[in-house]
Amino acid sequence: MPTRSARTAWNGTLEQGSGQVELSSSKAGTYEVSFPKRAADEAGGTTSPEELIAAAHSACFAMQLSANVAEAGGTPESLEVSADVSLGPDKDNGGFRLTGIALKVRGEVTGLDADGFAKAAEAAKAGCPVSKALTGVEITLDAALES
Numbered sequence: 001m002p003t004r005s006a007r008t009a010w011n012g013t014l015e016q017g018s019g020q021v022e023l024s025s026s027k028a029g030t031y032e033v034s035f036p037k038r039a040a041d042e043a044g045g046t047t048s049p050e051e052l053i054a055a056a057h058s059a060c061f062a063m064q065l066s067a068n069v070a071e072a073g074g075t076p077e078s079l080e081v082s083a084d085v086s087l088g089p090d091k092d093n094g095g096f097r098l099t100g101i102a103l104k105v106r107g108e109v110t111g112l113d114a115d116g117f118a119k120a121a122e123a124a125k126a127g128c129p130v131s132k133a134l135t136g137v138e139i140t141l142d143a144a145l146e147s
Helices: 049-071 114-127 129-133
Strands: 007-011 018-022 030-033 075-089 096-110 139-145
Touching: 049 075, 049 096, 049 114, 049 129, 096 114, 114 129, 114 139
Parallel strands: 096 139
Antiparallel strands: 007 018, 018 030, 075 096
């Protein structure tokens, strides 16, 4: 399996500096980052490590879930996955830490009932490589079929 790469160029202090994150392997884009925007309610056109983790986790989970649904005998027609990654103070070690990840999926699946879909989703939460990498963070799951 290939190794994927990204790089960040940062200028200045934490509070007044800023940087650019480049998705080097795919060349899909370069995105602005700054700590004040990272800690603010409004991102103002910049991304953050938490948003990038959310993107990675939602994509990884969707891929794993599509495989799990197929292995369970179903056909995934569509999956809508969101990941909300929270940042908060690290009371034990100082600084900040990821305080939680909330995965939400709504799916259109043929050949599986709601219970089968929920089991496939729980297995995807446990089995996707990004979930495995983030075992130190509480990950919750809200999974349901679309009516």
